[in-house]
Amino acid sequence: MxxxxxxxxxxxxxxxxxxxxxxxxxxxxxxxxxxxxxxxxxxxxxxxxxxxxxxxxxxxxxxxxxxxxxxxxxxxxxxxxxxxxxxxxxxxxxxxxxxxxxxxxxxxxxxxxxxxxxxxxxxxxxxxxxxxxxxxxxxxxxxxxxTLPATDARVDRVRFAVAGCQHLEEGHFTAWRRIAEEPLDFVFHYGDYIYEGPDRGPGERMLNGRPFMPLRRHVGGEIYSLDDYRRRYAQYRSDPDLQAAHAAVPWFFSFDDHEIDNNWAGEFDQDGTPPELFMLRRAVAMQAYYEHMPLRRRSMPHNGHMRMYRRAGWGDLLQAHFLDTRQYRSDQVNGDRDGPQNDAVADPSRTMLGAEQEAWLYDGLRPDHHRWHAIAHQVSLANLAMRSRETGEVVHSMDQWSGYLGPRRRLLGHIHEAGMKNVVTVCGDAHRHFASDLLQDHEDSGVISTEFLATSISSGADGAGEDDDFNRNARSLNPQLKAITDRRGYVLCEVTRDEWRGDLKVLDRVTVPDEPVRTYASFVVERGRPGLQPA
Incomplete structure (x- = not known):
């Protein structure tokens, strides 16, 4: 029949x-x-x-x-x-x-x-x-x-985009349209698929110290209920550029913070809500996330928990480890404010991944037949120093791996001790492009790995490019940082047998629809030689 x-x-x-x-x-x-x-x-x-x-x-x-x-x-x-x-x-x-x-x-x-x-x-x-x-x-x-190649197949090239942080109010999703036009094997969405904040009303407001007029407005107040989250996802998923990227290639997903609440960590939100109450919000947010993503049933929420860390392989070329850096982490220290890397930050008992996920990662992150390993996660591993606008002192983010030095030292130590010189990490969250070499913070370890951190799709609106104090300070304080720009876009990765190329793609404006994309900078990593080199 x-x-x-x-x-x-x-x-x-x-x-x-x-x-x-x-x-x-x-x-x-x-x-x-x-x-x-x-x-x-x-x-x-x-x-x-x-x-x-x-x-x-x-x-x-x-x-x-x-x-x-x-x-x-x-x-x-x-x-x-x-x-x-x-x-x-x-x-x-x-x-x-x-x-x-x-x-x-x-x-x-x-x-x-x-x-x-x-x-x-x-x-x-x-x-x-x-x-x-x-x-x-x-x-x-x-x-x-x-479908992915067979596990034992020889694969000569994999091409994928790294993207996320798509704030509906702050820009058009043109970057997703440009991603849909790329010849890709897959997309990695690192998180912040939606933003949980309220409609702030009409009229101009300040965004990153600059006047800004919202292009679109959220429907409703800050989201708490299951219906709230469902409606917010529906509003975002109605965007035609985002739909085009979804229809073009398969995706891998991770959630970060805004799918639930800004800078949440494990059982804690940023407002001091009792954990038993925050976990109710977390549970409905995770249900709505599952409902709106093409995830396998093994990731379906159960008792307010989702299994999101997993692996995928592209023949003998690439093994990717997709991490969850929100659900199991210790609460941020210093009230989640940027600050110095003190003893609390370096406490080895604190965790970013949780004991089970950390052991799972190390078990799979070992020399094997794959030419490359990718760690696909949410927040920067690069330990970037910043200068406080208020005091001028050197500070670090308490929400990124720089606020979790114990687990950061363990991860980079594992890569180094295993003799792996073929590991590249990809992530986002910072609303700027960063391309960085990864070194230990407390010793002259040499370059252990490399990180491409993708800027946002629209969060932060058009941005300031390279001409702002943050960029200037970041370049002066971080010799391991090879490129930075405050523009919207995505990272395009092309992995071949002996070289990993990362192109930092940018749009000069997202406050105007259908803008072209250009390459801000390109770097390559040679297999067996960690460290960024200009392409």
């Missing part, structure tokens, strides 16, 4: 209510029978796919496909009837869907905001696929994904 006949049979069965046999896979996916409250014949007066499509978490044999039904994204429940309904999906070897290789049905459930996560398996390694969804007579946009 052809795919089209199968699809017509399913839709006919759903329309007549005679779908109990066909719907068994829906219930099996969630360990129960098909729901009694199934809406068998949904109809929509508006497009239910207004939040687009996405894929993520690729493996050699498959990936996750995602969409969320939301005909009225900013209304409570997305404008959906609060009943589960069947969504069909198709996967093809060609963009025209002439060679469909997989199809099926999934349930969009109100418990998960009518989001759909399809984990496709059994595919050929190292090749692209195209996918789409259908429900109630509506068809989604087409997305493109790809």
């Amino acid at each position: 052809t795919h089209d006949i199968n699809r017509r049979r399913l839709l006919k069965a759903l329309g007549t209510g005679a779908a109990s046999g066909l719907l068994a896979p829906f219930g099996m996916a969630f360990g129960q029978a098909a729901p009694r409250n199934l809406l068998a014949n949904p109809r929509f007066d508006r497009d239910p796919f207004q939040l687009g499509v996405a894929s993520g978490e690729p493996a050699p044999d498959g990936f996750v496909l995602w969409t969320r039904l939301a005909p009225q994204p900013l209304e409570q429940g997305g404008g959906m009837v609060m009943r589960p309904m069947a969504v069909t999906w198709e996967l093809a070897e060609d963009e025209g869907f002439r060679r469909v290789v997989r199809d099926g049905q999934a349930l969009a459930r109100p418990e998960l905001a009518h989001a759909v996560h399809v984990e496709v398996e059994g595919l050929a390694p190292g090749r692209p696929y195209w996918y789409r969804f259908a429900v109630g007579g509506a068809t989604s946009p087409v997305g493109r994904s790809a």
Whole structure:
């Protein structure tokens, strides 16, 4: 029986209510029978796919496909009837869907905001696929994904973008459109997919010491409830440039702080909220995050916790270790204010990753058959000194690895003692591009590794470029820092067998739509020779 006949049979069965046999896979996916409250014949007066499509978490044999039904994204429940309904999906070897290789049905459930996560398996390694969804007579946009190469395959090149920090109010998401136009294998989103703050109203305000007029405004106040977080994600995911990047290639994700609350750490927020109350907010924020990302079911929140650290490999070329530097960390010292690196900062009992994740990382971060290892995480490992605007003294961020010297020393010590000269780290959060060599803070260790820190997609608006006090002080205080600029954009990494190239991509303006992208600076790292060299 052809795919089209199968699809017509399913839709006919759903329309007549005679779908109990066909719907068994829906219930099996969630360990129960098909729901009694199934809406068998949904109809929509508006497009239910207004939040687009996405894929993520690729493996050699498959990936996750995602969409969320939301005909009225900013209304409570997305404008959906609060009943589960069947969504069909198709996967093809060609963009025209002439060679469909997989199809099926999934349930969009109100418990998960009518989001759909399809984990496709059994595919050929190292090749692209195209996918789409259908429900109630509506068809989604087409997305493109790809499987990873076989674990034992020789791979000569991997190309990916590092990006995040996309504040809706502070700029257009043009950088995502430029990423969608790049020939990439994947995107790593390091975090700050949304911002939790309130709509601050109309009119000019100050941003980073400069007058700023918001381009777009958040809907509602600061977000706390599950419905709040869902609506905020819907507002961000409605952006067409962001949707284009999601539809172009598979993504890997990490959350940072703003998906929940600024600078949260483990069970603590920045406001002194009792941990038992903050954990309620953290739990609903994590549910909304899962609902809106193409994550595997193993990352589904359980008791307010998500398993987000994991690995992926590209044949014999690259092994990537994706970290979670928020959920298990010790609380920041010094009230989370920039300050000196005192004994509390250097306390070896404090943690950035938690004991279990740290052991997991070290177990996989060892010499092996991969030409390169990547540590993909959230905040800077470079231990950058700054000069206080108030006092003029030299200070460090307490929220980055510079505020956690014990775990930082352990990580760099592990890389050094293992003899690994093929490790590169990628991260973000700082709203500026930084390209840095990584050294121990307390001894002349020599260059151990290298870091590309990607600037923001839009957070910080247009920025000041190179001509501000922060940039000048950073260059003077940090000899390991090879480049810095306060512009928006992303990092483009191209990894070949003997060289890792990082291009710092920038847009001169994000307050104007559809600006071109340019390369601010490019560096290479040679395998076996840690340290940045101008390209």
